[in-house]
Amino acid sequence: MISNQAVQEQSPVTEKTSCTKTAILKAPQTVTVEERELPEPGKAEVRIRLEGSGVCASNIPVWEGRDWFDYPITPGEPGHEGWGVIDKVGQDVTSWKIGDRVTALTYNAYATHDIAKEDSIVKLPASLNGKPFPGEPLGCAMNIFDRSDIQKGQKVAIVGSGFLGTLLVQLAKSAGAEVIAVSRREFSLDTAKKAGADHLIQMNDHYEIIEKVKELTHGNFCERVIECTGKEWPLNLSIELTGERGKLIVAGFHQDGMRNLNVQMLNWQGIDMISAHERDPQQYINGIKAAVEAVEEGKMDPYPLFTHRFSLEEMGQAYQHLTERPEGFIKALIINQK
Structure with a gap:
C-alpha cells in the first residue's frame, strides 16, 4: 500500500x-x-x-x-x-x-x-x-443532498455511515440539521461523530433502534431519513424512522435483486420515498461542480x-x-x- x-x-x-x-x-x-x-x-x-x-x-x-x-x-x-x-x-x-x-x-x-x-x-x-x-462520488453526495431538501432545525437520520453516509452527515450539519447516524461498525459511528453527528446509534436490533429514534425525536421521528446501505433490512428500518409526511431518500445502491418493502407504513405515514440515483450525465456534472464548491467552502471534507x-x-x-x-x-x- x-x-x-x-x-x-x-x-x-x-x-x-x-x-x-x-x-x-x-x-x-x-x-x-x-x-x-x-x-x-x-x-x-x-x-x-x-x-x-x-x-x-x-x-x-x-x-x-x-x-x-x-x-x-x-x-x-x-x-x-x-x-x-x-x-x-x-x-x-x-x-x-x-x-x-x-x-x-x-x-x-x-x-x-x-x-x-x-x-x-x-x-x-x-x-x-x-x-x-x-469527482463522481462527491457529485453523487451533492445530488443526494439536493434531492433531500434538508432544512435548518430538521431531525435527519442517516442510515449507514460509510463514505457516502459520512459526507451526508457533513452536508446535513452544514444545513443546520440535527443528525442521527445509524451504522453497524463502531469505527463508522466514530467517523460520523467526527463529521458532526449529534447522536449515534449502532445498527443491531431493529426495534431498539426505532425506540431510540422515537425518544430522540419526542415520538415524531425524522423529517428526513437517508438510507445509504443498499440492503433490504436497513431500507425497511429507514421507513420506520421517517415521520409523518417526511421524506425517505434512497441513496444506497440496491443492485442484488428485488426488495420486500413495508408499503403499508409508507402509506400510513404519507412518506415521500425518493430514489436519489441520477441518470442524466449533465446532472452528474452539476453535482461534481457543486462538490468542488462545497469542498472549497468547507461544507464537505x-x-x-x-x-x-x-x-x-x-x-x-x-x-x-x-x-x-x-x-x-x-x-x-x-x-x-x-
Missing part, C-alpha cells in the same frame, strides 16, 4: 508515453495489470492521464462474480471515479487544453489513461492542487475519509479491502505514481 506522502507530493503528469497500464478483471476475484496501446480521443473528446481513481462499493458484485457478468471485463472497468491531467485533445475541442487538471465522468478509470467527452469534465481549481478528487491508498498493481488488495472492510476502512483510492 502506497504512502499518504506520495499522494501529497504527486504533481500533474503530462510527459509523453507510448502505452497505458490498465487493470483487467479476468475472472471473479482475479485481476491483472497489463500494458495496452494508448487510447486516442475522438471528436469532442480528450484523453486524461489519470492521477488516480476512487474505488466504489458498486464494484463489489463484478469483483465477487455474478451470473450476468461476462469475463474478462473491459480493461479499466468498472473504474469511474478518476481525476488527472488532460494530455491530448481531440478534434473540435475548444473548451479544454493540454495541462488542465480535471475530474471527469469516465468508465475505464482503473488505468493510467482514459477518454472523456468534453462535456463530461469539471476543471479542478488551484486550491485542490496536489489533492485527490474522485472528504479527505479524512480516504483511509487507504493503493497502486494500480495493488488493485486486488483494493478490491479485498472494499469487500472485507477491515477496521479503519472507509474509502480506498488507486493512485498512479509518476
